[in-house]
Amino acid sequence: MTDLSLSNQSIATKPAPPTEATAFRLPTQWIGVAPFFVFALMFLIMPTLYLVIGAFQTGEGGFTLDNVLQLVSDPSIANSYWVSIKISFWSAIVGAFAGLAIAVAIVRGGLPSWVRSATLTFSGVASNFAGLPLAFAFIATLGRVGIVTVLLRDIFNLNIYALGFNFLTTWGLIVVYLFFQIPLMVVIIVPAIDGLKKEWNEAAATLGATQWQYWRMVVIPVLFPSFLGTVILLFANAFGAIATAYAFAGPQLNIVPIKLYSQINGDVLHNPQLGYAIAFGMIVITGLANVFYIWFRTRSERWLK
Amino acid sequence: MKSGKFWAWVVFGIGTAYFFIPLLATFEFSLRMRRGVHSFDAYQVVLGDPRFQATFLYSVVAAIFTIILGVLIVVPAAYWIRLRLPQIRPVVEFITLLPLVIPAIVIVFGYIRMYGSNSPLPFLASDLGASALLVIGYATLALPYMYRAVDTGLRTIDVRTLTEAAQILGAGWGTIITRVILPNVLIAVLSGAFLTFAIVIGEFTMASLLNRPAFGPYLQNIGANRAYEPAALAIIAFAITWGCMSLIQILSRFAPKSANRPN
Numbered sequence: 001m002t003d004l005s006l007s008n009q010s011i012a013t014k015p016a017p018p019t020e021a022t023a024f025r026l027p028t029q030w031i032g033v034a035p036f037f038v039f040a041l042m043f044l045i046m047p048t049l050y051l052v053i054g055a056f057q058t059g060e061g062g063f064t065l066d067n068v069l070q071l072v073s074d075p076s077i078a079n080s081y082w083v084s085i086k087i088s089f090w091s092a093i094v095g096a097f098a099g100l101a102i103a104v105a106i107v108r109g110g111l112p113s114w115v116r117s118a119t120l121t122f123s124g125v126a127s128n129f130a131g132l133p134l135a136f137a138f139i140a141t142l143g144r145v146g147i148v149t150v151l152l153r154d155i156f157n158l159n160i161y162a163l164g165f166n167f168l169t170t171w172g173l174i175v176v177y178l179f180f181q182i183p184l185m186v187v188i189i190v191p192a193i194d195g196l197k198k199e200w201n202e203a204a205a206t207l208g209a210t211q212w213q214y215w216r217m218v219v220i221p222v223l224f225p226s227f228l229g230t231v232i233l234l235f236a237n238a239f240g241a242i243a244t245a246y247a248f249a250g251p252q253l254n255i256v257p258i259k260l261y262s263q264i265n266g267d268v269l270h271n272p273q274l275g276y277a278i279a280f281g282m283i284v285i286t287g288l289a290n291v292f293y294i295w296f297r298t299r300s301e302r303w304l305k
Numbered sequence: 306m307k308s309g310k311f312w313a314w315v316v317f318g319i320g321t322a323y324f325f326i327p328l329l330a331t332f333e334f335s336l337r338m339r340r341g342v343h344s345f346d347a348y349q350v351v352l353g354d355p356r357f358q359a360t361f362l363y364s365v366v367a368a369i370f371t372i373i374l375g376v377l378i379v380v381p382a383a384y385w386i387r388l389r390l391p392q393i394r395p396v397v398e399f400i401t402l403l404p405l406v407i408p409a410i411v412i413v414f415g416y417i418r419m420y421g422s423n424s425p426l427p428f429l430a431s432d433l434g435a436s437a438l439l440v441i442g443y444a445t446l447a448l449p450y451m452y453r454a455v456d457t458g459l460r461t462i463d464v465r466t467l468t469e470a471a472q473i474l475g476a477g478w479g480t481i482i483t484r485v486i487l488p489n490v491l492i493a494v495l496s497g498a499f500l501t502f503a504i505v506i507g508e509f510t511m512a513s514l515l516n517r518p519a520f521g522p523y524l525q526n527i528g529a530n531r532a533y534e535p536a537a538l539a540i541i542a543f544a545i546t547w548g549c550m551s552l553i554q555i556l557s558r559f560a561p562k563s564a565n566r567p568n
């Protein structure tokens with residue numbers, strides 16, 4: 001008995017359980033988490049690995065790098081990656097700064113308290129209002145016969161489509177994506193701003209710091225990890241989004257998720273293995289973004305200590 | 306400080322304009338189906354459409370099964386980690402975050418290739434199997450939110466003491482989880498459930514690629530073929546999302562405020 005409890009420090013430090021239970025515990029130790037791990041393996045990890053392995057296989061099962069290399073050499077695929085990355089990157093950056101501005105305004109701006117709670121409630125809703133209905137809303141607003149389009153044309157004599165506006169351009173999609181990107185930033189960053197203690201501001205002021213120095217040397221370093229983490233989350237959020245863009249143009253729009261969607265539906269690239277490679281590329285990009293985040297975070301945490 | 310307040314109002318005003326103009330415009334647009342007057346015709350057409358009713362019902366049922374599956378997977382795991390295996394928490398947290406990193410379309414693509422009609426586990430060979438796979442896929446999408454909600458709920462109760470007390474009174478594991486732990490984290494579980502519902506109800510990618518008669522593909526079909534109905538559907542979808550989020554907020558008022566234990 002002593003032997004067993006010594007071999008497991010975490011058990012040894014806790015109140016001793018009944019003897020009989022200890023004898024039965026070893027095989028049942030994992031039983032509570034077993035469904036979770038079986039589920040995660042079968043429906044999250046293995047399907048993903050299957051695609052990753054498939055990306056490096058020929059149709060006959062031999063090893064090849066052709067599929068992955070084709071992601072870069074095929075101009076249409078390479079271009080779809082580039083467009084997707086641009087949209088995701090800029091919608092994440094703009095969304096993050098706009099969300100931060102709103103969060104700072106409602107937490108630190110001295111606005112009445114109902115503004116804060118109303119904004120937070122609305123942000124919770126809007127951050128989950130994505131996909132097809134979001135596209136419908138923007139078509140009704142800024143589509144060719146949308147309310148705002150018509151108003152601008154009739155009252156201000158301003159034809160936004162003649163000026164080059166289109167949902168299918170990079171900036172057209174970014175404007176739409178911001179509708180869920182900004183609120184997501186608000187929802188995540190407000191608690192972080194709440195965590196800034198008033199005393200820090202007072203301490204900085206006592207030491208003679210200007211408001212700008214307080215922001216540069218206290219607020220930004222403290223908020224930076226959660227800010228950057230949210231930017232990465234926003235990036236992945238936009239990168240995988242398909243329904244909104246699909247509602248605007250169907251399969252024509254050349255972004256990665258729509259390309260993969262068409263490929264799954266009808267093998268439009270005439271090479272099933274290439275589909276795996278596209279999926280693999282998507283995982284690599286969102287995965288790299290996260291590695292970058294973790295690396296940055298450990299760096300900044302070192303500074304915080 | 307005065308100018309700070311001014312800028313705060315400016316930022317808030319711009320934000321309000323960006324978010325409310327599309328919503329108001331969509332609402333106005335949805336009322337225009339009958340020429341010359343405002344009417345709720347578009348809503349009547351949509352709500353009276355048998356395909357709307359059938360697909361919406363399908364998605365509601367799928368959402369309910371997703372929630373049940375999510376609870377069955379997450380609650381025992383989160384409980385067990387708090388009670389017995391705190392050392393594997395980082396691994397589990399990492400796994401629950403994966404669905405935020407791996408896009409839904411990649412996950413469902415993996416399913417289609419792994420669980421096709423000719424595979425050892427042919428989920429896609431039957432309608433029921435494909436629907437089961439859709440529910441499973443939705444459960445993975447909801448995993449990050451469900452896990453976080455339940456884990457937050459467990460943090461506010463003293464898992465170990467409750468478990469030991471129940472054991473002393475002779476309760477088995479099933480009883481402890483269903484009659485002691487679950488009621489204590491019910492509000493957290495319900496919050497996760499409503500969030501899951503909001504995510505799942507209009508989901509398009511998975512439902513479409515698994516060829517299920519769900520609400521998402523129906524929305525896509527209407528969006529591609531009609532003018533005013535999509536606006537009405539957007540308003541309905543927004544109302545559903547709003548309803549789910551409001552329920553979560555109301556529930557959070559009943560949640561225990563203070564943690565009995567640190568960590």
